[in-house]
Amino acid sequence: MRKDYKLERRKYVIGGIVLVIACIYVVRLFSLQVLNDDYKQHADGNAFLKKTQYPSRGLIYDRNGKLLVFNQPAYDITFVPREVTELDTLDFCRTLNITKEQLLKRMKDVKNRWMNPGYSKYTHQVFMTQLSAEECGVFQEKLFKFPGFYIQRRTIRQYTYNSAGHALGDIGEVSMRDIEADDYYIRGDYVGKQGIEKSYEKYLRGEKGVEVLLRDAHGRIQGQTRPPIHTG
Secondary structure, eight states: OOOOHHHHHHHHHHHHHHHHHHHHHHHHHHIIIIIOOHHHHHHHHHHEEEEEEOOOOOOEEOTTSOEEEEEEEEEEEEEOGGGOOOOOHHHHHHHHTOOHHHHHHHHHHHHOTTTOTTOOTTSOEEEEEEEOHHHHHHHHHTGGGSTTEEEEEEEEEEESOGGGHHHHOEEEEOOHHHHHHOTTOOTTOEEEEEHHHHHTHHHHSOOOEEEEEEEOTTSOEEEEEEEEEEOO
């Protein structure tokens, strides 16, 4: 019986095409499940809420033990982008005493990966910093109207002697240069800018912690999975 070489060749070609397609699917599947962590972040984002715990900055005393620099409570507003679905911008802006243009600019800046290298739609992003207790109280009363937004407690510096400002220094919001130089910092953090505050920054800043909260299918907090972890 005479062999049909064209038919044989066609079988090999079709078999080769099927094999190539199968390899492409395997590589793609490996990439999605192993190399790309977007799906894992999405799953973790549904089940867990990670909140940064900011340490109190170290106190500064003189050689006689007199307190020169201390902390006072302040509050930040953070948000998880994927949780912000509907937002009454008028009520939101009135509550925080900002304009709609300021709101849109801050949202845009947060998503700018050059300005905010640590951006992820699954994690907390800083929206406003250093609100007073009164300002925080006003926002807290309406927090239920703004899903995806949270209040984060931290501290600000108070100086006993204004005349010693050059020696003691001060702190300010981190710049892009600070973030690139030390991965400890993220957008909205504060760092020593001059004087003792700058020279002893690594000793004064403390260690951040991460609190992991468990959420149900509706995003409601069900409890803490484990004590806060220090991140260094």
